[in-house]
Amino acid sequence: MDEFRRIDRSGTNAEKYTLRQKLFGTEDVEPMWVADMDIATPECVIDAVKERLNHPIVGYEVMSDSAFEAQILWMKEHHGFRIERDWLTYSPSVVASIGCAIRAFSNEGDGVIVMDPVYPPFYSMVKDNRRSLILHPLRRDAEGVYRFDLEYLRTQITPQTKLLLLCSPHNPVGRVWSRDELMELGQFCLNHGIVIISDEIHSDIVYSPHRHFPFASLSEALRENTITLIGPGKTFNMAGFSISTVCIASEELRERYEAERLRVHWGDGAALSHTAFEAAYRHGSSWHRKLIGHLDKNRTLLNEWANNHPLIALSSCEATYLAWLDCRALGLGDRELREFFVREANLGLSPGLSFGKEGSGYMRLNFAVATEVLENALGRISDALKRRNDV
Ligand SMILES: Cc1ncc(COP(=O)(O)O)c(C=O)c1O
Known part of the structure; x- marks a missing residue:
């Protein structure tokens, strides 16, 4: 059976589908917004959970060294990053870890840099x-690369800027x-005494020839100045298990983070x-x-489509x-742009403006779907554009 076939998620409370009415004012949109995949979670994960349920008690459990070691091995093999067991702690959510780290490493009123x-x-x-x-607004260069x-940024920071x-x-x-x-950014932070919180949740979904660092x-100094957030949620489409880790090499930063982590008392997570x-x-x-391989095929399809549709340009993915x-060449305001996709193409995408001021005129499309679903979605955009031009 095709592992990347369309999966019917009805009856599962999948946010992507359940929130359509609230977000788009209609159920009649193909949802291509929130970042989870309409692709089955790997069988090895599902089978392991079923096997665990052969035991009749699901009580409080600690996260085993063996689980942490599995991630340590993955990070070494896939990213050449050698993590020590002591550096890692469990977190139920990368976003929760960001909040915890913000409180651990800054005080109210301090500055935090956000791109x-x-x-x-x-x-x-x-x-x-x-x-x-x-x-910190990202700039597009002459080739459109951010x-x-x-x-x-140097003109924006103050001595109260503590985190990036x-x-x-x-x-x-x-x-x-x-x-x-990254080295240049890291040096900037070291020069100004700014600690880096690096959200690397997407680091396993990278297309050749690009490489995630x-x-x-990158260096000993950066290792001692960085909080890294990693997890299997995106990689294996298992956000519903609410599990990730926080990696801190510096003993001093680790102690400060740990004090805050104890205050929120999220413990060690769930057995399954x-x-x-x-x-x-x-x-x-x-x-x-x-x-x-599957995502790259969809990415190629998108690129080919965009090459034939000059009104919508694709940033290099x-x-x-x-x-x-x-979508700026369409000449629509942000509200009209969103309405165009919902009403004229029946697609639920994420509006660019929700990612910040610099996202005005853009839309984000989640292409982790069966290829036929993507083809269908692109066909709907083509038809909607054509209808506009014909009027
Ligand atoms: C950059 C980034 N960080 C964090 C998250 C969410 O992580 P979590 O569900 O573990 O809070 C997402 C989800 O889309 C994301 O894109």
């Missing part, structure tokens, strides 16, 4: 924890930051999640390879299954 555009909870975590947002602008939130690879613009770009693996986590990292390699569509 624009970026995954929306980056902003809310800063604001909800009463820190002040220091915006770049850091450290010259500009990095999204690597980047959601939504799809960049895999190069070693040089874990920020903390530990089982799923370990199975994914231990046995998910060949499934993951096939997944990248080096990682993630999220396409960042530049």
Whole structure:
């Protein structure tokens, strides 16, 4: 059976489907927004959970060393990053870890650097924890590639700027930051006493020839100045298990983080999640390879489509299954643009503006679907564009 066939998610409370009415005002849209995949979670994960349920008690459990070691091995083999067991702790959510780290490493009123555009909870975590947002707008160069602008950032920071939130690879613009770009950013932070929280949840979905560099693996100084957030949620489509890890090499930072972690008391997580986590990292390699092949095929399809549709340009997608569509040539306001996709193409995409001011005129499309679903969606956009032109 085709592993990447269309899966009917009705009856599962899948957010992507259940929230359509609320978000788009109609159920009649193909949902291509929130970042989970309409692709079956690997069998090795499902089988391990079923096996665990052969035992009749599902009580409090600690996360075993063996589960952490499975992730350590994965990180070494896939990213050349050597993590020590002591550096890792469990977290139920990368976003929750961001909040915890913000509180651990800054005080109310301190500045936190956030790139624009970026995954929306980056902003809310800063604001909800009463820190002040220091915006770092990403710039598109002459080839349309998004770049850091450290010259500009230098003018925005103050001695109260304590943290930088990095999204690597980047959601939504799809960049895999190069070693040089990261080194330059890292040096900037070291020079200004800024600790880096590096959200690397998308690091396993990277397309050749690009390569992800874990920020903390770049140098000893950066290792000691970085909080890395990683997890199997995106890689193996298992966000519903609510499990990820926080990796901190510096003993001093680890102690500060641990004090805050104890205050929120999220403990060690759920038994079935530990089982799923370990199975994914231990046995998910060949499934993951096939997944990248499937996503890359969809990515090629998107590129070919965009080449034939000059009104919608695709930012170069080096990682993630999220396409960042530049729709500015359509000449629509952000509200009209969203309505165009909902009403005229029957598609539920994420509006660019929800990722920040710099996202105005863009839409984000999740292409982790069966290829026929993507073909159908692109066909609907083509038809909607044609109808517009014919009027
Ligand atoms: C960059 C990024 N970080 C974090 C998350 C969510 O992680 P979690 O569900 O573990 O909080 C997402 C989900 O889309 C994401 O894109």
